[in-house]
Amino acid sequence: MKYNTDKQEKYTILKLEEEKLDSTISADIKSEFIQLNTNGPKNIILDLSSVKYTDSSGLSALLVGNRLFNENEGAFVLAEVNEHVMKLIKISMLDKVLDILPTVTESVDAVLFHEMETSLKKDQGEEE
DSSP: OOEEEEEOSSOEEEEEOOSEESTTTHHHHHHHHHHHHHHSOSOEEEEOTTOOEEOHHHHHHHHHHHHHHHHTTOOEEEESOOHHHHHHHHHTTGGGTSEEESSHHHHHHHHHHHHHHHHHHHHHHHHO
């Protein structure tokens, strides 16, 4: 599986450098999500700008990533999703489950907002 990571203090951008998110790489990407969730910031932005096709195993990998990061009060955001992949996400009704934003920049803003919101909730919980 070809990909690049850009690790920042509050988030990691994982840019998948594959045209297909299918059964040939879905196990690898799930493993990478587990690794990042264990060793990195609890927020991930998955840049899918290179991905032109996905299948059910690819969608399953996205759901695994979403569950992993959300369970740790993190954010899992998809960015730069192409039209064909988005169509499959909508048919599967996963657009109601996954956070999907048009650009990486907007995704970074959403993750930082999520971090502030989570921090405020924790602070309010400690005061009560």
